[in-house]
Amino acid sequence: MLNASTLLLIPLLPLLSFLFISFIGKKYLPTLSGTISVLVLSASAILSLAVAYNYFFVVGMTNGFYQAIIPMKLEWLRFSPGVSIDMGIILDPISVMMLVVVTFISLMVHIYSLGYMKGEERFAVYYSFLDLFTFSMLGLVIATNLFQIYFFWELVGVSSYLLIGYYFTKPSAVAAAKKAFIVTRFADLGFLIGILVLSFHSGTLDIQTLIARLTTSDTTFYASATFTGFMGVSSLTWGLALVFIGGAGKSAMFPLHIWLPDAMEGPTPVSALIHAATMVVAGVYLVARLFPIYAISSPHLLELIGYIGIISSALAAIIACTQTDIKRVLAYSTISQIGYMLASLGVSNYGGLNGEGFSASMFHLFTHAFFKALLFLCAGSVIHYVHSNEVRDMGGLRKKMPITHLCFLLACLAIAGIPPLSGFFSKEEILAAAFAHNQTIFYIAWLTAGLTSFYMFRLYFLTFWNRDYVNHHESYEHHSEGSWNMKLPLLILMLGAVGAGFVPFHHLITSDGQPYESEFHLNITLMAVGLSLFAIIIATIFYRKKNNLPDKISSSISQLYDFAYHKFYFDEVYQFVTQTILFNTIGALSSWFDKNIVNGAVNTTAFITEAFSETIKPVQSGKVQGYALAFLFGILGLIAILFFFNF
Amino acid sequence: MIDQVPLTHILFLSTALFFIGAYGFLTRRNMITMLMSVELILNSVNINLVAFNRYLHPNIDGVIFTLFIIAIAAAEAAVAIAIIISLYRKINSIDPEQADELKY
């Protein structure tokens, strides 16, 4: 089962589907392309589940450890005897888990899009982009080589760009796509330099060799990476930090988070797949993939990552409390939850119970994929129904959309961490890990959990309660909650969001591959659940019925509210830096240089050439006797040369 | 007898004739006189061939070559005059200074 040909099918099936739709399906099967795509993805998802079963329960465990299996590794480009770019497949707990998550969520989104995107003009193109994304993401998670990760990393960025800009006639969508691409591309520069630094010192790009060489302190590679340095920090730490910058860009961590909320311009199912469940966790996955190096060789950097994660988490949660666009609230919620995952990695050590944070982070990644995808798809259904993103156009939808309402409620409870839903388990583990290793992070995380509950239920009540539904679009009156293909994924994902927490993660995915027994911390559980319930009650009081309490509160802290409402002015700061400093100052200088020096050099060359040719042009007079005269003198000159030199 | 005049004198004659022809070809502002200059040049060559045959070579090869050159000169003159007449129709002049359409 775990042979190369079977495993290759998992990423290659979406690729084939992409090629088929792009070259044939788009033109000849415009409406059937979606169905083809869904069938192909189902095959991929079933294979992934089978692989996961085989890996976790049949062959993966040897001597009490989950070993990494490499069924395939092809050398693609060799630079030197040690350094080469390979294309391979690695199977270890996190990659197998990611395979399942990506194919499963992608399948759900594929099915959902059949209904949501029905009647779109570029329906087939949409599916081809989705398949391209799925292929890239799968290629990323099974990468054996750091450069292979980078390769698919960029491919993921491209497909994300294409999907955000799907409604390319909308200027805001185009701007958002460009913003996402440029910001992540900027961060990827760090990633690339990080890869080069790490491979320079370790002499390899292969991840397993890299980990082996940079975690054992008696190797020459380790010595070279730690003894050289820059600004008092060793090369190894710099390399890891630069790699993390790439991850932070993709995962929308502070201060590179600005692209994610704008990315909601894409179709809602895309947001569910890419900007909530899969692509944005690539940064977390990257850190997890290189986790032994971070944890063993550079624990201070890991701690910094933890702080960056929890600060992003808290900021995003505060901003989310003030936003009124349903998708933007969910986007900030995503940033917040990914920050949680990184914070959890930051409080982890390598091995055994000390690695609880790692396990918890992966656990949260897993559960978050389900409930966040579910939230987005529910939001999609709501938007589909009311034709607006703004919560003020919603309200009182619970009777109109009972299934969506139920799913959304359960997903909110899950993200709020109410037992026994999935979010409870993963959050509890994160908080426990944080409590054991870093009290500061623990308290911020705890408060953020409360905020999370508050803004999620604020969103829930504003959307489904608050007041009776008023239809703003008369012409859309009669249509229902959505066809079966929109409801089915909701229900399946709801089961996931409810039940994913019962997966025994600390047995399956741990930092060193060795299962451990997690402890149950009753006091932390009580603290977290208590705060969540309290936040939910406040949200209920504020938003269940329409009243002026929220306005009063917000006006009493109006400065903070405005600050959060304007997303802490990050966009404005970036605008200032790029517009005023980069474009107007440095850009003007280089523009002057280009116009006067570069252009001047080109123009001077042209001028000299022209003047020269003007000078010698009269030789071509068109006068036949002039030519004959030149011929005569040529002959005479030749004779003179031959004669006087006695040839 | 003929050997009272040395061969070189005949060659001087033909050389002078050649350069007179060349001078005419390069300076005359009329295509017909240019053609006449070309005839002079060809004749200077003919004189050379015939003189060499007479003085140095006991055979008739030089004479045969002269005959061929006369024939070819006739053909050349005919073609040249056809071109001149065609040009005259086109630009109403046979001054080579006027026919400079092929300049830069």
Add this chain to the structure above:
Amino acid sequence: MTAYQIWFYIIASMILGGALLAVTARKIFRAAIALLVSLIGIAALYYWMHYEFIAAVQTIVYVGGIVVLIIFSIFLTHNPGHTIEEPVNIREAFTFTGCFAGFAFVFSLLNRYSFEQTGDALNHTMQVADVGRALLSTGSGSYLLPFEAVSLLLLAAMVGCIVIAIKIRTK
């Protein structure tokens, strides 16, 4: 000074005088007549060298053919008595220098060179029958192939003249 020598220098001065007048005369018709004199002088030179046949050919083809052709074309393109424009001054100077230098060079070369006979050429007499045989036979010293090539060339020249000079009537 024998009669042979005197005749040669008379003929030479006739040739060169005619040629000089042909390239310098301002009246084109006068130039054509000077050319005629020069060509007749060349025919006389051939006669002086005892090549009566080639002298006859020279007279018939050049004097009777080409010069007449030239005079016809003069009448086609000029009023009789038309004066040719002055040469371009600077080009004339260059041309004169070049031609003089060339002449001086060849002159000095000829002065220093001694020609050698390949046999008793001076007593060799040419029969017209030899020319006919040489032109129409194959083998050593025979010129059948060039003869045929020249006949083809003449045909081509004839066709070419017609094509170039023909006036296409436009409706």
